[in-house]
Structures are given as C-alpha cells and as structure tokens.
Amino acid sequence: MFYLGIDIGKRTHVASVMNDEGKVLLKGFSFVNSLDGTHALLERLTSFSDSTEDFLVGMESTGHYWLALFSFLDEQQFLVHVINPIQTDGWRKGTEIRKRKNDSIDSVLIADLIRYGSFNETALADETMFSLRQLTRYRSYLVGTAGDFKRKVIAILDQIFPEYEKVFSKVGIFGKASKAVLSEFSSPDEFNQVSAETLAETLRVASRSRVGQSKAEALKTAAAHSFGVRFAQDAFVFQLRSMIDQLSFLEEQIKRTEEEIAQLMASLHSVIETVPGIGTVLGATILGEIGDIQKFSTPKKLVAYAGIDASVSKSGEYEATHNVMSKRGSPYLRKALFQAALIASRYDPVFKAFYDKKRAEGKHHLTAIGAVSRKLCSIIHAILTKNEPYEIRQ
Numbered sequence: 001m002f003y004l005g006i007d008i009g010k011r012t013h014v015a016s017v018m019n020d021e022g023k024v025l026l027k028g029f030s031f032v033n034s035l036d037g038t039h040a041l042l043e044r045l046t047s048f049s050d051s052t053e054d055f056l057v058g059m060e061s062t063g064h065y066w067l068a069l070f071s072f073l074d075e076q077q078f079l080v081h082v083i084n085p086i087q088t089d090g091w092r093k094g095t096e097i098r099k100r101k102n103d104s105i106d107s108v109l110i111a112d113l114i115r116y117g118s119f120n121e122t123a124l125a126d127e128t129m130f131s132l133r134q135l136t137r138y139r140s141y142l143v144g145t146a147g148d149f150k151r152k153v154i155a156i157l158d159q160i161f162p163e164y165e166k167v168f169s170k171v172g173i174f175g176k177a178s179k180a181v182l183s184e185f186s187s188p189d190e191f192n193q194v195s196a197e198t199l200a201e202t203l204r205v206a207s208r209s210r211v212g213q214s215k216a217e218a219l220k221t222a223a224a225h226s227f228g229v230r231f232a233q234d235a236f237v238f239q240l241r242s243m244i245d246q247l248s249f250l251e252e253q254i255k256r257t258e259e260e261i262a263q264l265m266a267s268l269h270s271v272i273e274t275v276p277g278i279g280t281v282l283g284a285t286i287l288g289e290i291g292d293i294q295k296f297s298t299p300k301k302l303v304a305y306a307g308i309d310a311s312v313s314k315s316g317e318y319e320a321t322h323n324v325m326s327k328r329g330s331p332y333l334r335k336a337l338f339q340a341a342l343i344a345s346r347y348d349p350v351f352k353a354f355y356d357k358k359r360a361e362g363k364h365h366l367t368a369i370g371a372v373s374r375k376l377c378s379i380i381h382a383i384l385t386k387n388e389p390y391e392i393r394q
Contacts, residue, residue: 005111028104133288277343
C-alpha cells in the first residue's frame with residue numbers, strides 16, 4: 001500500500017508518497033491546481049502502481065481549495081481521506097520536534113498520518129446538504145453586507161438630514177416607503193422643493209396606502225428646519241442613492257436565496273422544523289452545517305462540533321472554576337443554535353423552564369441561553385438520528 005499525502009494550496013498543491021514501512025518514496029512533488037497538473041500527478045503515481053486501489057490519499061480540508069482536487073481524485077476511483085487541519089497540526093507537534101514547516105514537510109506528515117490511521121475523517125455531506133450549506137452561508141454573507149449598507153445609510157442621514165429618523169424610526173428607515181422617498185428626494189433641499197402632495201403620493205404608492213399625507217407633511221416640516229451639513233451635498237446625495245439601490249438589490253438577492261433554500265428543504269421533508277425556534281432558514285443552516293448526523297455518535301460530539309461546549313483548563317491539582325465556551329466548531333451552526341435557543345426559551349415550555357432554572361441559579365442571560373442551546377443540540381441529535389418529529393411536552 002502507498003500513502004499519498006497532499007498539502008493543499010490555492011494555485012499549487014504538493015504531494016508526497018510513503019510506503020508501508022514509512023519510507024518516503026516521493027517527496028515534495030509540486031503540481032498546479034488544474035487538469036494538466038492533476039494529470040501530471042497521476043502520471044507520476046503510475047511509477048509506483050497502475051492501480052488506484054494501491055493508494056490511500058490524505059488531504060486537509062483547507063478552505064475551499066481542496067474541493068476540485070478531491071472531486072477529480074474521487075472520479076478516478078482513489079480512496080481519499082479529508083482531514084481537519086487541527087488534527088494534522090496536532091500530529092506535527094507530536095512528530096516534528098525541530099518545528100520545521102513547509103509544504104513538502106506537511107505533505108509527508110499527512111501521508112504518515114494516513115499510514116498510522118489515527119485520525120478522524122471529515123465526513124462529506126451529500127449534494128443536497130452541501131447545497132444547503134453553500135446557500136445558507138451565502139445568505140449569511142448577504143445579510144451581513146446589507147447590514148453594513150444600512151449602517152452607512154444611517155451615518156449619511158445623520159450628517160445631511162439628522163431629523164429624518166424622527167419621522168421614520170431607524171427600523172422604518174429601510175421600509176419600502178422610506179426607501180422610495182430617499183431614492184427620489186435624498187436631501188432636505190430636495191424635500192423642500194417638492195410639494196407635500198407629490199411626496200404623499202410617492203409614499204402612498206410605495207406603502208400601499210399605509211402612509212401618506214401626514215407623513216409627507218412631517219417630512220416637509222423636518223426638512224424645513226434641518227440642521228444637516230450644507231456643503232458637498234451632491235456627494236452625500238450620490239452616496240445615499242447608490243447605497244439605497246445596493247440595499248434594494250441585496251434584499252432581492254436574499255429573497256431569491258431564501259426561495260432556493262425553501263425548495264431544497266421541501267425536498268428533504270426533514271423533522272428539524274418541528275423543533276421550536278427553528279424555521280426554514282435556521283433549519284437549513286443547521287442541517288447544512290451538520291451534514292450526516294450519523295458522524296456524531298453522541299450529542300456531546302455534536303455540541304463540541306458547534307463549539308458550544310465548555311473549554312477545560314486543568315493541570316495537576318489546579319482546575320479552573322470559570323470555563324468559557326470553546327468556540328472551536330462551526331460559527332454558522334453556533335449562531336443558528338443560539339438564535340433558535342432564544343426563541344425556544346420563550347415559547348417552548350420545556351426550554352423555558354430550563355432557561356428559568358438557570359436564571360434562578362444566578363446565571364447570566366447569555367450563559368443560560370448557551371445552556372439552552374446545548375440542550376437544543378441534544379434534541380436535534382435525537383430527532384435527526386431517529387427521524388422522528390419533536391413533541392412539545394406540557
């Protein structure tokens with residue numbers, strides 16, 4: 001048997017081959033992350049064996065750069081083990097006493113780790129779960145970007161029209177009516193120049209008649225007495241309108257992404273949405289980040305993967321009394337669990353009683369929510385493993 005260790009890079013990978021006795025037969029073979037590069041690797045491997053069954057391949061799950069190579073080798077019928085970089089780092093500390101590190105050495109270490117077999121393989125999700133993870137992470141990015149634009153819009157309004165937020169609350173600023181008027185009338189001067197009737201009509205159309213004349217008159221009064229910045233208004237107006245357009249585009253993309261997520265979730269018929277606090281988006285995030293629930297033999301392992309387990313600090317007779325959350329796992333899964341725990345602790349009788357118990361013990365609100373999220377993890381593990389819906393207990 002030959003053990004092929006591959007150190008993953010963005011444009012170039014490095015491979016090393018080791019035999020059963022631990023002898024390095026090929027060290028630091030560099031190949032480009034392309035079809036030509038991977039075919040060059042295959043040609044080099046034929047000098048050891050023509051059969052893919054004679055090779056065990058190991059690579060780190062470094063960012064997204066390993067996916068194309070994994071897909072290629074998998075199609076070629078290689079048995080590929082994908083390893084968490086934390087494990088190879090631990091193996092390095094135990095074997096590389098000179099503390100050397102480069103791509104060539106790393107590829108040898110990976111081959112050696114595969115040879116010994118003392119690793120936990122990164123389980124790969126099926127196509128639907130992988131798609132859910134991609135889409136929910138993309139949605140998270142879009143929501144974060146939209147939040148950045150909202151903060152910048154507020155910052156500009158604070159400078160050129162600080163009275164605006166008194167007419168539209170900070171949440172209402174980003175409603176359809178507010179965005180419609182800001183797109184057309186972006187400064188106090190422009191509000192002063194338009195009639196209240198024209199402004200009211202714009203508001204009525206955008207809000208489907210929920211707001212109109214009274215809001216228009218309030219805006220006119222605020223604009224007439226505005227204490228905003230008077231110079232460089234053209235630059236401010238340009239920025240504001242551009243950001244409003246960008247924000248509208250992002251919100252449309254979020255809507256379309258959520259529709260794609262909903263279609264995938266409908267095809268799965270998962271029991272995850274029966275848990276209080278977990279809707280379509282949170283359910284998709286949790287499923288996408290977990291992947292195959294069978295890779296977690298116990299709820300504790302799922303808790304650790306989410307990074308909501310307590311870190312342990314103990315040496316000799318010393319043991320820390322104040323342990324913090326490890327936060328070593330998936331940040332997307334951790335955030336989704338916390339959001340679900342916040343809702344479940346208010347509306348589900350079991351989780352609410354558990355939350356109240358923690359608060360009665362003197363725990364901080366966030367500490368109690370963390371405890372609820374861990375309990376939620378156990379519930380999720382149980383229902384996904386058994387494929388049975390959650391039942392609210394009175």
